[in-house]
Every structure is written in C-alpha cells, then in structure tokens.
Amino acid sequence: MLAAIAAIPGVVAVCRFRDDGSLIEAEGQLPAERMAHLARFAQWYRRFVAGNVDLLSLLGGAQGWSPAQGWILRGAVLSACGMGNLLCAFESAEGRLDLIMRALGDAARD
Secondary structure, three states: OHHHHHOOOOEEEEEEEOOOOOEEEEEEOOOHHHHHHHHHHHHHHHHHHHHHHHHHHHHHOOOOOOOOOOEEEOOOOEEEEEEOOEEEEEEOOOOOHHHHHHHHHHHHHO
C-alpha cells in the first residue's frame, strides 16, 4: 500500500510508524535516516494535534472535533500530512492533497 502512495506524483516519502515513533516501513526518495526522523516527527505531531483537538472540544463546546482524523502542514516547497500511523511528505506544487489524503485514509483502515 505504501508503494502505491509513493507513486502519486509529487510524493517524496511515505512511512508507517509505531506508537513510540519508531519506523515500521517506508517508501520514497529519502534516505533511511531521514525517514526515521519523519516517523518520530509524525508521532509527536499526531499527539500534539490530538491534545489541541481535545482542548478545542472541551473549551469551545463544539462537537465533532475529536478524535482528529488527520493533520496537514503546508509549506512553500514541501508539505506533510498524516493519518493514523502514516505520514506522507510531498512537493507542495505537485502533490495532489485530495489523492494523498484519500490514499492515506484507505491505508490507515487496512
């Protein structure tokens, strides 16, 4: 499944990680060390987003925010998104966010 995501135009890297942030598997153009760093970042960021979503739900009284279904960081050159224990890094100008998020969602449910 990761190979199919890595084949989406603009995708630089896709990885699956454990709850402790260690890398399970990865596909893409980055060296293994960078993939491992991305996995640790994604695990940390997923927890950060979950905490903020919980606070938003608690303090804002809005329903439907928790649990977070995923996250997206957009940059001028590179962007990243995650869903479950998956992370995808892609070129901002070329990556199709709709295709990537749909593929991550499908892979997260497998």
